[in-house]
Amino acid sequence: MSTPGTRTVLVLLDSAGTELRSPVLELITVGRSLGRVEAVALEAPSVDVLAQLGAYGVALVRQAEPSSGGEVVTGDALHLTPVVAEVLAAATRASDADAVLLTSSFPNKEAAARLAFLTEAGLVIDASALTDGGTHLVADKRVFAGSWDVRSEIVTDPAVLTLRANSVVPQPAEVAVATEVGALRLELSPAATATRVVSRTVDESAGAGRPALGEAAIVVAGGRGTNGDFGPVTELADALGAAVGATRDAVYEGWHDQFVGQTGVTVAPRLYIGAGVSGAPHHRGGMQASQVIVAVNNDPECPLFEISDFAVVGDLADVLPQAAEVLREHRSSQG
Amino acid sequence: MRIVVAVKYVPDIHADRGFEGGRVVRRADEGTLNELDENAVEAALRLKEALPEAERETSEVIVLTVAGPDADGAVRRSYQLGADRGVRVSDDAIAGSDYFGTARVLAAAVRRLADEAPVDLVVTGMAALDGLGSVVPALLSAELDLPQLTLAGKLEVDGEPGARTARVTRELDGVEEVLEAPLPAVVSVTDHANDPRMPNFKLIMAARTRPVEAWSLADLGVDPALVGETGARSRVTDASPRPPRPDAEIVVDKGEGGRALAEFLIRNDLV
Ligand SMILES: Cc1cc2nc3c(=O)[nH]c(=O)nc-3n(C[C@H](O)[C@H](O)[C@H](O)COP(=O)(O)OP(=O)(O)OC[C@H]3O[C@@H](n4cnc5c(N)ncnc54)[C@H](O)[C@@H]3O)c2cc1C
Numbered sequence: 001m002s003t004p005g006t007r008t009v010l011v012l013l014d015s016a017g018t019e020l021r022s023p024v025l026e027l028i029t030v031g032r033s034l035g036r037v038e039a040v041a042l043e044a045p046s047v048d049v050l051a052q053l054g055a056y057g058v059a060l061v062r063q064a065e066p067s068s069g070g071e072v073v074t075g076d077a078l079h080l081t082p083v084v085a086e087v088l089a090a091a092t093r094a095s096d097a098d099a100v101l102l103t104s105s106f107p108n109k110e111a112a113a114r115l116a117f118l119t120e121a122g123l124v125i126d127a128s129a130l131t132d133g134g135t136h137l138v139a140d141k142r143v144f145a146g147s148w149d150v151r152s153e154i155v156t157d158p159a160v161l162t163l164r165a166n167s168v169v170p171q172p173a174e175v176a177v178a179t180e181v182g183a184l185r186l187e188l189s190p191a192a193t194a195t196r197v198v199s200r201t202v203d204e205s206a207g208a209g210r211p212a213l214g215e216a217a218i219v220v221a222g223g224r225g226t227n228g229d230f231g232p233v234t235e236l237a238d239a240l241g242a243a244v245g246a247t248r249d250a251v252y253e254g255w256h257d258q259f260v261g262q263t264g265v266t267v268a269p270r271l272y273i274g275a276g277v278s279g280a281p282h283h284r285g286g287m288q289a290s291q292v293i294v295a296v297n298n299d300p301e302c303p304l305f306e307i308s309d310f311a312v313v314g315d316l317a318d319v320l321p322q323a324a325e326v327l328r329e330h331r332s333s334q335g
Numbered sequence: 336m337r338i339v340v341a342v343k344y345v346p347d348i349h350a351d352r353g354f355e356g357g358r359v360v361r362r363a364d365e366g367t368l369n370e371l372d373e374n375a376v377e378a379a380l381r382l383k384e385a386l387p388e389a390e391r392e393t394s395e396v397i398v399l400t401v402a403g404p405d406a407d408g409a410v411r412r413s414y415q416l417g418a419d420r421g422v423r424v425s426d427d428a429i430a431g432s433d434y435f436g437t438a439r440v441l442a443a444a445v446r447r448l449a450d451e452a453p454v455d456l457v458v459t460g461m462a463a464l465d466g467l468g469s470v471v472p473a474l475l476s477a478e479l480d481l482p483q484l485t486l487a488g489k490l491e492v493d494g495e496p497g498a499r500t501a502r503v504t505r506e507l508d509g510v511e512e513v514l515e516a517p518l519p520a521v522v523s524v525t526d527h528a529n530d531p532r533m534p535n536f537k538l539i540m541a542a543r544t545r546p547v548e549a550w551s552l553a554d555l556g557v558d559p560a561l562v563g564e565t566g567a568r569s570r571v572t573d574a575s576p577r578p579p580r581p582d583a584e585i586v587v588d589k590g591e592g593g594r595a596l597a598e599f600l601i602r603n604d605l606v
Contacts, residue, residue, distance in 0.1 A: 106507050109468070110483075114477050152569045154569045156569075195484060202509065203509040263371065309580065310583060310586075312592040318588060318593065319592045322592070323593035323594070323597040326597035
C-alpha cells in the first residue's frame with residue numbers, strides 16, 4: 001500500500017475527441033491531490049485535450065485499442081458499458097492504479113461497477129470528496145436527499161469512484177507537462193460485445209450554448225407552475241449563465257427535455273433556483289445537496305420553501321423576468 | 336418464458352431515514368415495494384401477457400428479493416399486481432452487504448431458479464429509491480455473465496422460444512441508443528418504460544395468504560464470508576445528519592420580488 005501523495009490515479013476522459021469539460025478537470029484536480037494522474041481515452045485525444053491534460057499535469061494518456069476476436073473494435077461499440085469497464089480494467093493493471101475516477105453519469109456509474117467487479121475494487125458512487133486516509137482512501141458522500149453526510153473507507157486497492165460535478169474547483173497544475181499518448185491494446189471478453197448497438201445518436205443541440213445540466217454551477221429549474229412557458233426560466237438562466245432543468249411532470253408534458261431528481265439528473269450546483277416547482281420528494285432527492293436553494297412559487301405553503309435559503313411568494317412570470325433584468329443591469333454596470 | 340424480477344423493499348420516500356452504527360436504520364412498518372420496481376414487474380407481466388396462450392400458461396413471472404422477512408410486503412405487492420411466484424433470500428450474514436454482496440446473492444438465487452428450468456430474462460427497476468446507486472443491475476449482469484440492457488425507456492422482445500432477442504431504447508445524457516442482445520439477458524427499466532397497473536382486487540385478497548418462499552445462503556451455496564459486512568469492500572466510518580437549513584428569507588412579491596431575488600444573489604456573490 002502506497003503512502004499519501006504517491007498514489008497513482010486513473011481518470012476516464014469523457015469526450016476526449018473535443019475538449020475536457022469541467023467535471024473531468026475536477027477529477028484530475030482531485031487525483032493530483034493524491035499523487036500521479038494518468039488518463040484513459042476511448043478515442044484519439046484532440047490537440048485541445050492534450051493541451052488541457054498538459055496544463056493539468058497529466059503526463060500520460062492511454063488510448064484504448066480494444067479488439068474482439070482479433071478484430072479492432074471502433075465506433076459505437078466502444079461505448080458499451082462492459083467494453084468501457086474492460087478498457088479501464090486493462091488500464092488499471094497497466095498503470096497499477098490505486099484509484100480510478102469517473103464522472104457521475106448513469107453510464108459511468110455502471111461502467112464503474114463493472115470495473116470494480118473485474119478488479120475486486122471497492123466502489124463509491126456519487127462521492128463528493130476523496131482524500132487519502134493513510135492506509136485507505138476515504139470518500140465522502142451526501143445521502144438521503146442531501147440530509148446526511150456519510151464518510152467511508154475503501155478497504156480495497158484499487159478503489160473505484162464516481163465523483164459528482166461541482167465537488168471541487170478545477171485547478172491547473174503548478175507546472176505544466178508535455179502529455180504523451182500511449183496505446184492501450186486489449187482483447188475484450190466475448191461477453192463484453194454480446195450486446196449489439198443498433199443505433200447511437202448524440203444530440204449535439206441539447207443545451208447548445210448553455211452548460212450541461214448535470215455539471216452546471218447554477219441551475220434554474222421550471223415546473224408545472226410555468227404552465228408550459230419556459231420563457232421566463234430560460235431568460236433568467238441566460239442572465240446567470242445557468243443550465244435549465246425541469247421537474248419530471250414538466251418534461252412529461254413536453255415543455256423541456258431534462259429533469260432534475262432521483263430518476264432524472266442529480267445536480268449539486270452552487271445555486272439552484274426552482275420556479276413553479278412544488279418540491280416533491282422525488283425532485284428534492286436530486287437537488288437538495290445544492291449549496292444555495294432559491295424558490296419562486298405563488299403558494300406560500302410549497303414544500304420547496306422548507307429547504308430554501310431565499311424564497312419569493314409570487315407569480316414566476318413576473319418575478320423571473322424582473323430578476324433577469326436587474327441581473328443584466330448589474331452585469332453591464334460591472335463592465 | 337420465465338422472467339425473474341428483482342425487487343427491493345425500501346423505506347417510504349416520505350419517511351425519515353438515518354444511520355445507526357454505520358448501517359441504515361429503517362422501520363418495518365414504513366417500507367414499500369420500491370416504486371421504480373413496479374415498472375420492472377409491469378414490464379415482465381406485459382411480456383408474459385403478449386405471449387401466445389399456450390406459452391403464456393407455462394410462463395412464469397418470479398419476484399426475487401434479498402432482505403429480511405419484512406420484505407414479504409414487497410413480494411405481496413407484486414402478487415397483487417400478478418406475479419406468479421415470490422422468493423425472498425434472507426440470512427443474518429447478508430446484513431451490511433454492499434452492492435457486490437447484494438448482486439452476488441441475487442445472482443446465486445437466479446442461478447438456482449435457472450437450475451429448475453431456464454430463465455429467459457432478469458428484469459429490475461432503474462434504481463432503488465433508498466440507496467440510489469443504480470449499479471446492481473449492471474453487477475447482476477456481470478455476475479451472471481449475461482448481456483446487460485440497462486436503463487431501458489422501452490423494451491421489446493421478439494423471436495421464437497429459445498431464440499429470442501431483447502431490444503431496448505434508452506436516452507441518457509443527450510445520447511439515444513438502441514441496443515439488442517440475445518436472451519437470456521439482464522434488463523433494467525426506467526419509469527418511462529410503462530405505467531404500472533393498479534393492484535387487482537381478487538389478487539389482493541389472494542396475496543394475503545400466498546406463501547413467499549424463503550431461501551438462505553446455505554440453500555444457495557453462497558459463502559457467508561463473501562457477503563454482509565465481512566465481504567464489504569468499503570465501510571462507513573462516520574455518518575452525521577446535516578444541520579437543518581436556517582429558515583428561508585421569504586419575500587412576498589408586491590411588484591419588487593424579482594428585484595429582491597436578484598439583490599439576494601448579488602449580495603451573496605452568486606452571480
Ligand atoms: C417513481 C417516481 C419517480 C419520480 N422522479 C422524479 C424526478 O426525478 N424528478 C421530478 O421532478 N419528479 C419526479 N417524480 C414526480 C414528482 O413526484 C412530482 O410529481 C413532480 O416533481 C412535481 O412537479 P412540479 O413541481 O412541476 O409540479 P407540481 O407538484 O404540480 O407543482 C407545481 C408548483 O407550481 C406552483 N405554481 C403554479 N403556478 C405558478 C405560478 N404562476 N408562479 C409560481 N408558481 C406557480 C404551484 O404552487 C406548485 O407548487 C417522480 C414520481 C415518481 C412516482
